[in-house]
Amino acid sequence: MTAASTLSHSERRIGVGLSVALVLLGLTMAIAARQGVMAVHGAMAMILGIFLVIRIGGAFYGSEPDADRQHQYYDAPTRFGISMTLIWAIIGMAAGVWVAALLYWPEATPALPWTSFGRLRPVHTTSVIFGFGGNALIATSFYVLQRTSRTRLADSISPWFVLIGFNLFCAWAVTGYLMGSTQSKEYAEAEWYADLWLVVVWVTYFILYIRTLARRHEPHIYVANWYYMAFILVVAMLHIVNNLALPVSFGAADSFTIWAGVQDAMIQWWYGHNAVAFFLTAGFLGMLYYFLPVRSGRPIWSYRLSIVSFWGIVFFYIWVGSHHLHYTALPYWVQTLGMTFSVMLLVPSWASAGNAIATLNGAWHKVRDDATLRFMFVAAVFYGLSTFEGSFLAIRPVNALSHYTDWTVGHVHSGTLGWVAMIIFGAIYTLVPHLSGRETMAWPRAIEWHFWLAIVGTLIYVISMWNAGITQGLMWRAYDENGALSYSFVESVQAMAPYYLLRTIGGAMFLTGTVICALNCWATYRAAAPLHQPRDHPLKPQPAE
Ligand code: HEM
Numbered sequence: 001m002t003a004a005s006t007l008s009h010s011e012r013r014i015g016v017g018l019s020v021a022l023v024l025l026g027l028t029m030a031i032a033a034r035q036g037v038m039a040v041h042g043a044m045a046m047i048l049g050i051f052l053v054i055r056i057g058g059a060f061y062g063s064e065p066d067a068d069r070q071h072q073y074y075d076a077p078t079r080f081g082i083s084m085t086l087i088w089a090i091i092g093m094a095a096g097v098w099v100a101a102l103l104y105w106p107e108a109t110p111a112l113p114w115t116s117f118g119r120l121r122p123v124h125t126t127s128v129i130f131g132f133g134g135n136a137l138i139a140t141s142f143y144v145l146q147r148t149s150r151t152r153l154a155d156s157i158s159p160w161f162v163l164i165g166f167n168l169f170c171a172w173a174v175t176g177y178l179m180g181s182t183q184s185k186e187y188a189e190a191e192w193y194a195d196l197w198l199v200v201v202w203v204t205y206f207i208l209y210i211r212t213l214a215r216r217h218e219p220h221i222y223v224a225n226w227y228y229m230a231f232i233l234v235v236a237m238l239h240i241v242n243n244l245a246l247p248v249s250f251g252a253a254d255s256f257t258i259w260a261g262v263q264d265a266m267i268q269w270w271y272g273h274n275a276v277a278f279f280l281t282a283g284f285l286g287m288l289y290y291f292l293p294v295r296s297g298r299p300i301w302s303y304r305l306s307i308v309s310f311w312g313i314v315f316f317y318i319w320v321g322s323h324h325l326h327y328t329a330l331p332y333w334v335q336t337l338g339m340t341f342s343v344m345l346l347v348p349s350w351a352s353a354g355n356a357i358a359t360l361n362g363a364w365h366k367v368r369d370d371a372t373l374r375f376m377f378v379a380a381v382f383y384g385l386s387t388f389e390g391s392f393l394a395i396r397p398v399n400a401l402s403h404y405t406d407w408t409v410g411h412v413h414s415g416t417l418g419w420v421a422m423i424i425f426g427a428i429y430t431l432v433p434h435l436s437g438r439e440t441m442a443w444p445r446a447i448e449w450h451f452w453l454a455i456v457g458t459l460i461y462v463i464s465m466w467n468a469g470i471t472q473g474l475m476w477r478a479y480d481e482n483g484a485l486s487y488s489f490v491e492s493v494q495a496m497a498p499y500y501l502l503r504t505i506g507g508a509m510f511l512t513g514t515v516i517c518a519l520n521c522w523a524t525y526r527a528a529a530p531l532h533q534p535r536d537h538p539l540k541p542q543p544a545e
């Protein structure tokens with residue numbers, strides 16, 4: 001069954017119309033730019049538009065979907081989103097392993113500009129954060145929203161627009177960096193036209209979410225939806241403010257940010273840390289609060305605590321960005337504000353981590369036997385660990401040691417590998433069999449392999465980076481009896497060699513696990529039961545149980 005065959009005839013007409021509009025947009029960009037990155041991106045949009053016209057056009061006169069479809073959940077976009085999640089995971093993690101290897105073997109860099117560390121590093125960060133994390137968030141949010149609201153998505157076109165549009169943004173961003181284009185803002189390197197495109201996609205996402213929620217058959221809005229909505233709303237706000245820029249011309253990719261000096265730095269890190277908070281945390285807590293109870297068969301330990309910690313996280317996070325700018329030209333009191341809120345943030349963060357772990361009380365035998373649930377348990381533990389570490393690193397004198405060192409990189413990956421990636425894998429292994437009408441994944445034992453590769457890979461990565469970072473920090477601040485530095489910078493770089501090698505090995509293990517997961521999902525989709533009736537929450541309203 002193709003995606004187009006899930007649409008009605010009138011929806012197919014709208015789909016073709018939007019695809020033609022994409023072709024025209026791409027053509028306009030290519031003509032305006034004539035050459036360079038923007039022209040290539042225009043050509044990419046045109047090719048995508050033509051491909052979509054052919055795909056939808058090919059099914060144009062095909063039979064309409066089941067007349068009863070309004071009484072079924074719409075999961076085709078979720079299935080597509082999960083596939084994109086895994087494709088980006090492999091691209092992004094392979095780039096991560098490669099740049100990790102380059103730090104150990106810098107001489108291995110080929111003499112081609114696009115293979116340089118500087119270009120591939122943002123390819124890694126964008127592919128994993130937005131490609132892997134973003135697609136997982138969008139795909140699961142559609143699934144969770146429908147189940148917890150007992151209603152179908154408000155329409156069938158916008159979910160596709162959101163997913164395809166978002167992936168076009170990621171592809172523009174990543175190919176732009178390879179061609180040397182960047183606006184030099186970390187985690188927001190894509191240029192102005194890609195940023196504008198993302199605003200259109202994101203507003204559509206928010207409107208779709210709200211419209212679906214408004215049609216719900218459940219009086220209560222389940223807490224997972226609060227987290228997903230905070231993620232959508234705040235990311236829109238951050239993205240717009242941080243990316244305010246004036247293009248050099250409408251036919252060129254380059255632009256200048258409207259922010260200047262220390263305000264620019266503060267806006268960038270207000271964005272940067274809230275990208276951690278709302279992209280890498282809030283949405284994933286939504287995922288945790290849905291999939292953990294479902295998989296363990298236990299209600300959330302304290303629903304009230306989940307709401308209290310929601311407001312704590314939303315309120316405290318928004319102030320903490322200045323902890324990235326300790327000992328800079330930023331006024332001292334602003335740094336202190338960021339530090340204080342970062343320490344307070346530990347309370348709601350641990351409330352969420354503790355709530356998740358306490359939910360497993362009475363289900364520990366399942367954690368032992370079920371690798372999928374173990375992914376979620378480990379995610380909650382790493383969420384607790386990385387937030388503790390974050391609050392600690394935000395304390396100014398601690399940051400004096402950690403800043404600029406690999407300790408930060410260790411902290412980042414304890415959060416992203418241990419927390420974000422683990423909860424995504426837990427959700428995927430719960431979702432994919434369900435979407436395929438099966439009891440289990442096609443290769444259940446492969447989940448166990450994936451789990452051990454992921455956990456051992458994460459531990460090797462994170463522990464080697466802690467050692468690397470603390471060694472660097474201590475070497476840089478060591479003085480001899482004459483007051484001269486004890487070590488040259490090059491000596492501190494040489495001391496990193498074993499840790500960088502270990503990180504490459506740990507990363508390669510993690511990547512291997514991800515490839516196994518992708519193959520397992522592919523095998524499960526292929527072995528899907530035909531015309532299955534998913535064992536699901538009923539869509540129509542029911543008397544209370
Ligand atoms: C196979 C797994 C991975 C490997 C081998 C890997 C490797 C790396 C390397 C080598 C760097 C550059 C460090 C430096 O500049 O010194 C990096 C940075 C980064 N990675 Fe990964 N990574 C992996 C997975 C992930 C995932 C899954 C995420 C997010 C979901 C992620 C997010 C980041 C971020 C945010 C940075 C920038 C850190 C900073 O600026 O402090 N990584 N990674």
Ligand code: HEM
Binds near residue numbers: 346386393404419
């Ligand atoms: C209570 C929660 C947290 C606090 C207070 C916190 C605090 C911090 C601090 C102080 C830094 C170092 C800033 C610097 O020296 O430049 C940092 C860096 C970072 N943290 Fe966290 N953290 C928290 C949770 C997390 C989580 C859960 C993740 C990932 C899922 C994460 C991802 C990152 C990233 C990506 C950076 C690197 C930014 C960069 O320099 O490029 N943090 N965090």
